[in-house]
Amino acid sequence: MATDYYQIDELLTEEHKLIRQSVRDFVNQEIKPVIDEMAHKHKDIPGLMPKLGAIGALGPYIPEEYGGAGLDQISYGLIMQELEAGDSAVRSSASVQSSLVMFPIYSFGSEEQKRKYLPQLASGEMIGCFGLTEPNHGSNPAGMETRIVDKGSHFLLNGAKMWITNSPIADIAVVWARDEEGKVRGVIVERGMDGFTTPETHNKWSLRASKTGELVFENVEIPKENVLPAVQSLRGPLSCLNSARYGISWGVIGAAIDCYETALKYAQERQQFGKPIASFQLQQKKLAEFVTEITKAQLLCWRLGTLKNEDKATPAQISMAKRNNVKMAIDIARESRQIMGGMGIVGDYPMMRHAANLESVITYEGTHDVHLLITGHDITGINAF
Numbered sequence: 001m002a003t004d005y006y007q008i009d010e011l012l013t014e015e016h017k018l019i020r021q022s023v024r025d026f027v028n029q030e031i032k033p034v035i036d037e038m039a040h041k042h043k044d045i046p047g048l049m050p051k052l053g054a055i056g057a058l059g060p061y062i063p064e065e066y067g068g069a070g071l072d073q074i075s076y077g078l079i080m081q082e083l084e085a086g087d088s089a090v091r092s093s094a095s096v097q098s099s100l101v102m103f104p105i106y107s108f109g110s111e112e113q114k115r116k117y118l119p120q121l122a123s124g125e126m127i128g129c130f131g132l133t134e135p136n137h138g139s140n141p142a143g144m145e146t147r148i149v150d151k152g153s154h155f156l157l158n159g160a161k162m163w164i165t166n167s168p169i170a171d172i173a174v175v176w177a178r179d180e181e182g183k184v185r186g187v188i189v190e191r192g193m194d195g196f197t198t199p200e201t202h203n204k205w206s207l208r209a210s211k212t213g214e215l216v217f218e219n220v221e222i223p224k225e226n227v228l229p230a231v232q233s234l235r236g237p238l239s240c241l242n243s244a245r246y247g248i249s250w251g252v253i254g255a256a257i258d259c260y261e262t263a264l265k266y267a268q269e270r271q272q273f274g275k276p277i278a279s280f281q282l283q284q285k286k287l288a289e290f291v292t293e294i295t296k297a298q299l300l301c302w303r304l305g306t307l308k309n310e311d312k313a314t315p316a317q318i319s320m321a322k323r324n325n326v327k328m329a330i331d332i333a334r335e336s337r338q339i340m341g342g343m344g345i346v347g348d349y350p351m352m353r354h355a356a357n358l359e360s361v362i363t364y365e366g367t368h369d370v371h372l373l374i375t376g377h378d379i380t381g382i383n384a385f
């Protein structure tokens with residue numbers, strides 16, 4: 001992973017480059033040797049979360065006093081990029097834990113909640129998941145049917161969430177539900193609470209090295225201290241999505257570079273008609289377009305990261321980057337597979353796995369079309385949902 005056609009490395013600090021290198025080393029040693037087998041067997045990578053915790057990939061931008069690494073947003077992006085070069089499932093685990101579990105607890109939680117959960121989440125001893133999507137409400141979470149009712153000494157939670165990354169292995173779930181006044185509240189549900197189950201979703205053809213499942217709540221008694229005090233509207237969960245979508249914008253660059261570099265090397269070595277296939281114009285066109293699109297995506301992310309560091313990135317800017325970069329990566333995965341000919345379909349090369357994973361990435365955290373409508377709304381002022 002060295003593609004840097006526009007010398008973007010010159011915009012990074014020495015610390016950024018060291019962080020990137022350490023995550024790259026981790027992926028080369030711990031993920032790449034096992035990922036094909038894990039994806040084939042539909043198993044998550046053993047001990048992944050503590051390993052991610054040990055390299056500082058869980059909650060990198062959460063302050064050190066809560067167990068995070070206190071890093072900036074460019075560092076977070078570079079970590080996501082390197083993890084997704086290994087597999088989107090690995091980046092997914094890190095981004096859910098960081099942006100969808102630690103971020104809401106840090107941003108909306110009480111001091112007690114921060115001290116109780118964040119250090120264990122940062123180390124990977126505790127695994128978290130995020131429940132927003134429901135069986136009847138995906139793109140439109142405002143329609144959520146999950147409810148919490150105040151029973152005086154506790155809240156009672158009823159409802160169901162679907163398509164939840166890591167739900168079958170999670171110790172806690174940050175869950176979004178409406179209260180009696182119709183306000184959207186965030187609650188921390190712990191495994192073992194009566195009436196709380198997490199059935200696994202089987203037979204996925206995408207993100208096979210990651211567990212996905214449901215969250216089902218049947219009269220679950222939620223202690224009052226498990227409600228996030230500082231959030232009472234959809235703005236809460238949607239602001240978590242900003243952080244996760246930003247990470248995905250960087251992450252998919254890693255998957256794209258993995259495909260591009262594999263195809264470039266293969267095209268230079270593979271001979272047909274007495275010449276390397278890289279000498280044919282049609283193959284050069286593909287490779288030249290890959291590096292052009294990767295470079296544009298890198299610049300988009302770098303600028304977005306600097307805006308995020310200054311707290312100036314808008315949700316619509318983040319939507320543009322998520323949409324553009326995921327499409328860029330899925331196109332490169334599909335086209336680079338063609339450069340490999342028949343070899344492109346076997347697990348010795350990463351293209352099919354990345355392409356299949358990216359089918360989820362283009363759907364979750366807001367679909368490709370939803371992000372286009374967010375841009376449309378932003379530039380016209382007209383909501384077309």
Ligand code: TGC
Binds near residue numbers: 132
């Ligand atoms: P709307 O009326 O526009 O807004 C409601 C309130 O929220 C505010 N808001 C935001 N705040 C922060 N960040 C954002 N991105 C925000 N977007 C909106 C808004 O200002 C308003 O605030 P207030 O204070 O006035 O109440 O909301 P809407 O119901 O019309 O919906 C807008 C829409 C469609 C863009 C939104 O619902 C959406 O983004 N839908 C897509 C759903 C989605 O992305 N789900 C993701 C689930 S999590 C997931 O997929 C994890 S995968 C993890 C992995 O494995 O990596």
Ligand code: FAD
Binds near residue numbers: 133166373
């Ligand atoms: P729908 O909302 O039913 O959309 C179906 C199609 O209709 C899409 O093409 C969509 O773009 C289109 N569409 C919808 N509305 C409009 C409109 N107004 N105009 C034009 N087109 C429209 N969710 C979580 O809460 N937590 C998680 O951890 C999580 N992890 C996931 C992991 C995986 C592997 C997957 C696949 C999903 C995950 N999700 C998670 C759910 C994900 O966010 C949703 O799948 C996504 O938001 C889309 O919702 P949906 O699947 O219900 O599709």
